Amino acid sequence: MHDIDVFEYAPTADKYRLERKHRPVKQLGSHQVRVAVKAVSLNYRDHIALHNLARRQVGGRIPCSDGAGVVAEVGAGVTRWKVGDRVMGSFFATWKEGPFQMAHHQHDLGGTVDGMLGSFVTLDESALVATPGYLSDLEASTLPCAALTAYHALFVRGGLSAGQTVLCLGTGGVSVFALQFAAAAGAQVLITSSSDEKLARAIELGATHTINYRSHAEWQKVVHELTAHRGVDHVVEVGGPGTFDRSMQSVSAGGHIALIGVLTGFGPPTGSLFPLVARNIRLNGIYVGSQEMFNEMNQFLASHQLYPVIDGVFPYDQSPQAFEWLASGHHFGKVVIDLSATH
Numbered sequence: 182m183h184d185i186d187v188f189e190y191a192p193t194a195d196k197y198r199l200e201r202k203h204r205p206v207k208q209l210g211s212h213q214v215r216v217a218v219k220a221v222s223l224n225y226r227d228h229i230a231l232h233n234l235a236r237r238q239v240g241g242r243i244p245c246s247d248g249a250g251v252v253a254e255v256g257a258g259v260t261r262w263k264v265g266d267r268v269m270g271s272f273f274a275t276w277k278e279g280p281f282q283m284a285h286h287q288h289d290l291g292g293t294v295d296g297m298l299g300s301f302v303t304l305d306e307s308a309l310v311a312t313p314g315y316l317s318d319l320e321a322s323t324l325p326c327a328a329l330t331a332y333h334a335l336f337v338r339g340g341l342s343a344g345q346t347v348l349c350l351g352t353g354g355v356s357v358f359a360l361q362f363a364a365a366a367g368a369q370v371l372i373t374s375s376s377d378e379k380l381a382r383a384i385e386l387g388a389t390h391t392i393n394y395r396s397h398a399e400w401q402k403v404v405h406e407l408t409a410h411r412g413v414d415h416v417v418e419v420g421g422p423g424t425f426d427r428s429m430q431s432v433s434a435g436g437h438i439a440l441i442g443v444l445t446g447f448g449p450p451t452g453s454l455f456p457l458v459a460r461n462i463r464l465n466g467i468y469v470g471s472q473e474m475f476n477e478m479n480q481f482l483a484s485h486q487l488y489p490v491i492d493g494v495f496p497y498d499q500s501p502q503a504f505e506w507l508a509s510g511h512h513f514g515k516v517v518i519d520l521s522a523t524h
């Protein structure tokens with residue numbers, strides 16, 4: 182191996198573009214592992230970075246938190262992995278267990294540090310998680326961010342139990358994983374989408390009720406009708422300021438909102454926050470999850486034989502097109518880049 186083929190964020194006047202580069206191969210540190218990346222999946226976060234929507238400096242950085250591959254080389258002091266092991270990167274390379282610490286923000290793959298969109302990546306041995314044996318690398322690449330966020334929201338912080346009701350907004354990566362997890366746990370799942378076709382796919386995955394948020398702009402009223410005016414036990418809130426008020430109106434007294442996303446922007450929510458108080462609502466901010474949660478989630482996935490839903494696989498050299506497909510919002514579930522031909 183002479184060099185490593187990567188994409189980098191290259192600055193333009195007001196955002197970034199993806200630029201293909203070759204980097205020299207560096208000798209591994211004692212506890213480092215070189216991973217031959219087989220697949221990378223995209224998250225809305227990668228769209229935010231590329232289009233500079235959060236005003237974050239990512240110039241020269243390798244994009245994407247989510248990837249899966251095979252250990253190609255290990256440093257002299259590595260004990261956890263051996264060549265040939267199948268592994269995934271961990272979104273926060275340093276968040277192993279316990280509560281979140283602000284220092285982990287300095288170690289988010291594809292943000293503050295280099296991510297997974299390259300033929301090989303070098304990571305500390307402690308920043309990797311074992312791939313579930315029954316999943317392909319394409320499937321496993323979808324787990325580190327979207328799946329773990331949904332799992333953390335529903336089970337770790339939400340305490341979801343069978344028989345409860347869950348509302349998922351839209352049919353992107355986080356929401357489709359939340360639908361699959363909640364249905365597997367025996368919950369009733371309500372899900373919204375701009376597309377009736379996507380809602381039909383959601384029913385096949387176990388959704389109990391569907392709502393088109395384009396034809397029902399006041400979708401919170403439909404949620405109330407569908408829940409005998411009680412509201413849902415959990416809302417997986419990925420919309421942000423443009424949906425938060427309706428999410429608040431959709432949740433039951435004593436219910437739970439997992440605040441996750443910014444699909445409608447980064448501004449403050451419209452409307453009063455007082456319903457949170459008056460109805461004793463639990464509000465949890467969720468930022469992906471720890472490796473301990475990741476391993477627990479992998480056991481849940483395997484025990485329920487859940488398969489990630491992939492809607493769009495692009496070859497590595499078409500990575501920019503993969504980003505465009507994600508930005509179009511036409512996908513249902515996850516968009517994946519296949520790097521298997523790069524080694």
Ligand SMILES: NC(=O)c1ccc[n+]([C@@H]2O[C@H](COP(=O)([O-])OP(=O)(O)OC[C@H]3O[C@@H](n4cnc5c(N)ncnc54)[C@H](OP(=O)(O)O)[C@@H]3O)[C@@H](O)[C@H]2O)c1
Binds near residue numbers: 376
């Ligand atoms: N806090 C965290 O740890 C964390 C982790 C992952 C993601 N996120 C955030 O969560 C959000 C979702 O991420 P993702 O990667 O799952 O996104 P994604 O796959 O790109 O999801 C896009 C889908 O969201 C739906 N959508 C867009 N605007 C909507 C609206 N106003 N109301 C309802 N649905 C809407 C659309 O579904 P339809 O086509 O069905 O209408 C669209 O196809 C993003 O804001 C992302 O930054 C946060």
